[in-house]
Amino acid sequence: MQTSAEATHDGVLVDRLKAGDADAYETLVRDHIGRMLAVARRYLRSDEDAQDVVQEAFLAVFRGIDGFAGHARLSTWMHRIVVNAALMRIRKRSYTAEKPIDDLLPTFLDDGHHAIEPQAWNVDAAQAIESAETRELVRDAIDQLPDGHRTVLLLRDIDGFDTGETAAALGISENAAKIRLHRARQALRQILDPHFSEEQS
Amino acid sequence: MTCKELVAFLNDYREQRLPADVAADLEKHLDLCPPCRAYLRSYEETIKLGRDAIATADDEACREMPEHLVEAILRLRGSARED
Ligand SMILES: [Zn+2]
Numbered sequence: 491m492q493t494s495a496e497a498t499h500d501g502v503l504v505d506r507l508k509a510g511d512a513d514a515y516e517t518l519v520r521d522h523i524g525r526m527l528a529v530a531r532r533y534l535r536s537d538e539d540a541q542d543v544v545q546e547a548f549l550a551v552f553r554g555i556d557g558f559a560g561h562a563r564l565s566t567w568m569h570r571i572v573v574n575a576a577l578m579r580i581r582k583r584s585y586t587a588e589k590p591i592d593d594l595l596p597t598f599l600d601d602g603h604h605a606i607e608p609q610a611w612n613v614d615a616a617q618a619i620e621s622a623e624t625r626e627l628v629r630d631a632i633d634q635l636p637d638g639h640r641t642v643l644l645l646r647d648i649d650g651f652d653t654g655e656t657a658a659a660l661g662i663s664e665n666a667a668k669i670r671l672h673r674a675r676q677a678l679r680q681i682l683d684p685h686f687s688e689e690q691s
Numbered sequence: 692m693t694c695k696e697l698v699a700f701l702n703d704y705r706e707q708r709l710p711a712d713v714a715a716d717l718e719k720h721l722d723l724c725p726p727c728r729a730y731l732r733s734y735e736e737t738i739k740l741g742r743d744a745i746a747t748a749d750d751e752a753c754r755e756m757p758e759h760l761v762e763a764i765l766r767l768r769g770s771a772r773e774d
Pocket of ligand 1: 693694697720724726727
């Protein structure tokens, strides 16, 4: 939900953009470039790619502004544009086969019991994340996920896409999107496990 | 229900997409199985840790102002207008 102050700010800015006001364009770029870069960087592993994608995204924004109807917030609309530009870049880049994720999934005995019993974590996320070291650790762990799973995790858990939107953005079925999300979270849990399980401390 | 099945159903359970009888079986298993309880809790923590780690990275990036990129993008505006 947008507040009326935000709606007014967006509305005024959009009107000025549509009128071709150069200052309004500079305001738009300066207001959004940091967040756009952050979004591009989490999808792409190279900063150069991220900067290219942010440029492409702004170009799409400039071209699309006349058609921007104001049903969504400007920042929400721009967020979608940069995510889609990043996904397109990943698609162009990944000619190599997806790294298998199986090694990062839990294993079970023939009778269905855990092959390695999960231990409780001695972690409170809200508290743990106060430490820059933990944040770095978690971001590195996400980066270790294979692309096809990492992108689903980012879209669903971080960027607020629902299952249908994720499936459409990646050109996969909704069922595949659901399976990948569950596997990606399981794999991430597994990578983080040695750092947070009680035996460790 | 086995531990393996429970783990497979975990996300559907969290999102309340399981039929009532399967959900009841799953809860019965959770009651009796500490490793599966540990798994569920750490799965939830994983989601939160991911969200929080990225959100703070976003906040840090918002304070960045890469001037060369700002300039490059504003130059693009010229080409956007031409076509
Ligand atoms: Zn169990």
